[in-house]
Amino acid sequence: MASLELKGVGKAYGRKRVLQDISLTFEPGLTLLVGPSGAGKSTLLRLIATAERPNKGSILWNGSGGRGALRKTLGYAPQAVDLPEDLTAREFAMHIAALKGLNLGQADKQFGAITDAIGLHADINNRIASFSGGMRRRLIFAQAMLGEPQLLALDEPTAELDGETARKLGALIVGRAKAGAIVVMTTHLADELAPSARAVLRVENGQVAPPVARAPESVT
Amino acid sequence: MNAAVISASSLTTSLLRYGRSRALWLMLLVAPLGARYMLPFEDGGGVRIAVGDALPVMTSPFLGVSLGIIVSTLVLPIAWLFLRSNTTRRQPWQVEEVTIGSRVAIALGRFGADALVLLGVLAALNVAGLYLATFMLRGDALNIAELSFAMWVVAGPAVIGVAALRILFDARPLLRSGFGDFGYFCTWMGSLIAPIVTSKSAPSFASNMHDFAGFVRPLTYGAPGPADDFSIGGGFLATGTINLDVMAGLMSPGYLESRLAWIGVALALVVVAGLIYAPHKAKKKAVLAGRLGALLNAGPPPRVVVNAPAAKRAMADAIGLVVSEFRLISSGRVFLILAAAVAVMSAFTDFRHAASPAALLLLLFALSAHAGRSEARGLVALTKVAPFAPMMRRVAFVIAGALWTTLLALPAAAPAVALDVLPLAAASGAIAATVAIVLSTLTGSSFAARLVLLVLWYGYASM
Numbered sequence: 001m002a003s004l005e006l007k008g009v010g011k012a013y014g015r016k017r018v019l020q021d022i023s024l025t026f027e028p029g030l031t032l033l034v035g036p037s038g039a040g041k042s043t044l045l046r047l048i049a050t051a052e053r054p055n056k057g058s059i060l061w062n063g064s065g066g067r068g069a070l071r072k073t074l075g076y077a078p079q080a081v082d083l084p085e086d087l088t089a090r091e092f093a094m095h096i097a098a099l100k101g102l103n104l105g106q107a108d109k110q111f112g113a114i115t116d117a118i119g120l121h122a123d124i125n126n127r128i129a130s131f132s133g134g135m136r137r138r139l140i141f142a143q144a145m146l147g148e149p150q151l152l153a154l155d156e157p158t159a160e161l162d163g164e165t166a167r168k169l170g171a172l173i174v175g176r177a178k179a180g181a182i183v184v185m186t187t188h189l190a191d192e193l194a195p196s197a198r199a200v201l202r203v204e205n206g207q208v209a210p211p212v213a214r215a216p217e218s219v220t
Numbered sequence: 221m222n223a224a225v226i227s228a229s230s231l232t233t234s235l236l237r238y239g240r241s242r243a244l245w246l247m248l249l250v251a252p253l254g255a256r257y258m259l260p261f262e263d264g265g266g267v268r269i270a271v272g273d274a275l276p277v278m279t280s281p282f283l284g285v286s287l288g289i290i291v292s293t294l295v296l297p298i299a300w301l302f303l304r305s306n307t308t309r310r311q312p313w314q315v316e317e318v319t320i321g322s323r324v325a326i327a328l329g330r331f332g333a334d335a336l337v338l339l340g341v342l343a344a345l346n347v348a349g350l351y352l353a354t355f356m357l358r359g360d361a362l363n364i365a366e367l368s369f370a371m372w373v374v375a376g377p378a379v380i381g382v383a384a385l386r387i388l389f390d391a392r393p394l395l396r397s398g399f400g401d402f403g404y405f406c407t408w409m410g411s412l413i414a415p416i417v418t419s420k421s422a423p424s425f426a427s428n429m430h431d432f433a434g435f436v437r438p439l440t441y442g443a444p445g446p447a448d449d450f451s452i453g454g455g456f457l458a459t460g461t462i463n464l465d466v467m468a469g470l471m472s473p474g475y476l477e478s479r480l481a482w483i484g485v486a487l488a489l490v491v492v493a494g495l496i497y498a499p500h501k502a503k504k505k506a507v508l509a510g511r512l513g514a515l516l517n518a519g520p521p522p523r524v525v526v527n528a529p530a531a532k533r534a535m536a537d538a539i540g541l542v543v544s545e546f547r548l549i550s551s552g553r554v555f556l557i558l559a560a561a562v563a564v565m566s567a568f569t570d571f572r573h574a575a576s577p578a579a580l581l582l583l584l585f586a587l588s589a590h591a592g593r594s595e596a597r598g599l600v601a602l603t604k605v606a607p608f609a610p611m612m613r614r615v616a617f618v619i620a621g622a623l624w625t626t627l628l629a630l631p632a633a634a635p636a637v638a639l640d641v642l643p644l645a646a647a648s649g650a651i652a653a654t655v656a657i658v659l660s661t662l663t664g665s666s667f668a669a670r671l672v673l674l675v676l677w678y679g680y681a682s683m
Contacts, residue, residue, distance in 0.1 A: 095544055098608075109525045113528035143602075148532075
């Protein structure tokens with residue numbers, strides 16, 4: 001069973017301390033990060049996704065501090081990506097699949113299935129330049145789902161989406177969590193996803209409040 | 221709204237952005253260091269300027285004019301790169317273009333900032349020139365005024381002109397793209413060739429107006445004998461020395477007037493840029509219909525395999541990475557059509573002097589485009605957390621570049637089993653890809669790679 005552990009993690013940008021002394025253990029299932037803007041949620045996700053290194057403390061994936069093993073099984077959807085406008089969505093996704101070391105033929109089929117489930121399939125051969133904000137958001141989400149990520153770090157994946165599409169994404173996310181992945185995400189739809197979450201963590205002033213109690217059995 | 225207020229605001233915000241960018245401070249540091257290499261070394265190294273077959277005796281005005289000429293000829297593409305790929309390349313046009321602010325006023329403000337930054341770099345070069353003069357000039361030959369005057373008269377209008385071209389090329393959608401970089405490259409080449417063609421004409425304001433870089437009169441007018449033959453750079457034989465009266469050239473009929481006129485032309489170009497400014501377009505490509513559309517569009521998406529299983533790791537994932545880079549370099553069917561044409565051409569033409577330059581010209585745009593897009597800062601933030609580190613992707617990119625040039629050279633190698641063309645093809649592709657990825661990594665865009673590759677390509681094609 002996969003495990004992710006943060007031990008005394010702190011992050012500062014210059015003199016500004018964004019996260020302070022965070023110790024947490026994530027187990028398979030969905031964990032929601034909630035809190036006000038600027039509280040440090042996205043920074044925490046970037047640290048988990050190894051996009052940045054903590055100034056203090058360590059992050060252990062299955063008991064090991066090496067980043068290589070974590071990256072082999074990571075799906076990461078940051079809040080904003082400089083998407084290559086002149087590529088089609090499919091070309092971009094296959095680029096990411098190659099960087100993940102995936103079988104490109106299988107990844108192409110999986111990308112088709114994921115985009116079909118979130119209503120993007122009809123546009124995957126169109127250039128990203130023609131995409132709306134919501135379509136870009138779905139593309140960023142779809143690339144994160146490629147392969148079988150055991151750790152999904154999702155930063156507001158449902159922002160800019162209409163309610164129906166957001167629910168479709170939510171279903172895929174919950175499905176991945178049920179399949180045994182550790183899913184950590186920030187979302188403005190916390191109320192809707194909370195019943196399926198293993199834990200809801202409140203991040204405020206760079207610190208994480210004790211988990212809002214959710215019985216593990218709620219993860220069904 | 222007051223146009224002066226808009227200009228002042230554009231000027232100050234641009235200067236603030238420049239001031240906060242590391243690249244400016246790097247330029248201010250590199251320029252004085254580079255000054256040493258713009259002047260001839262005693263052992264024959266560095267950039268040399270010869271008149272006829274002789275090297276002019278080093279004097280204060282000749283040292284100044286040497287620095288000025290190197291800037292106004294060889295260094296101008298670097299200034300272009302700096303302006304085009306640096307901090308102010310991104311502007312808030314989505315918001316800006318819906319205001320009532322005068323485009324001319326905005327253009328003038330931004331031009332002012334660009335010009336001031338380049339003139340600041342020139343000032344750093346001037347200081348370095350004075351320092352170097354204390355070593356290179358004998359006795360009391362140092363004349364600060366003449367050295368500085370010579371450098372600024374030659375280089376000042378040239379860098380102001382580049383700043384104006386940057387604003388002009390930012391005014392139209394087509395010129396904002398890679399086509400604009402190609403356009404600048406052609407303009408730069410023209411600025412070097414035009415004065416040489418007219419160098420034999422008598423000195424006058426009109427003849428000097430052909431000399432944007434300002435190097436003809438200072439090198440020819442004050443020579444002791446007839447001198448319409450000169451060399452700038454290196455790799456040529458020079459025998460003996462001559463006493464060149466540089467100040468006479470700078471004060472020759474029509475020269476100073478032409479330099480001032482070039483500054484006027486630059487200002488006029490900026491005003492024109494403001495007048496012809498066309499808003500940015502949302503990048504929504506129209507879907508082409510008919511046969512052309514069928515040829516160029518990617519077509520409908522593939523059939524969905526519902527509940528397709530998750531992709532597994534590939535057996536040879538590194539090869540998959542190279543394949544992916546290979547495909548992305550050739551993104552778009554237009555490239556594939558042109559590549560096929562180049563491959564066919566290589567079977568029937570001289571490989572070194574026709575097919576290979578043609579293949580590289582095609583690839584330099586494709587390589588710089590893909591290198592630029594994959595090194596965009598906001599994308600690297602995502603791709604750097606992939607199992608393949610960015611450096612592995614860059615290596616795969618270089619291999620894919622070499623594969624492309626090799627593939628396009630196969631028809632040239634096949635008929636006579638001329639296998640010697642393949643190493644040349646592979647090496648040229650690998651070098652071009654390396655230049656593209658290194659510059660794109662440093663700048664986070666494709667601008668620098670594209671222009672440098674164009675300059676290198678010109679050298680390769682004309683050798």
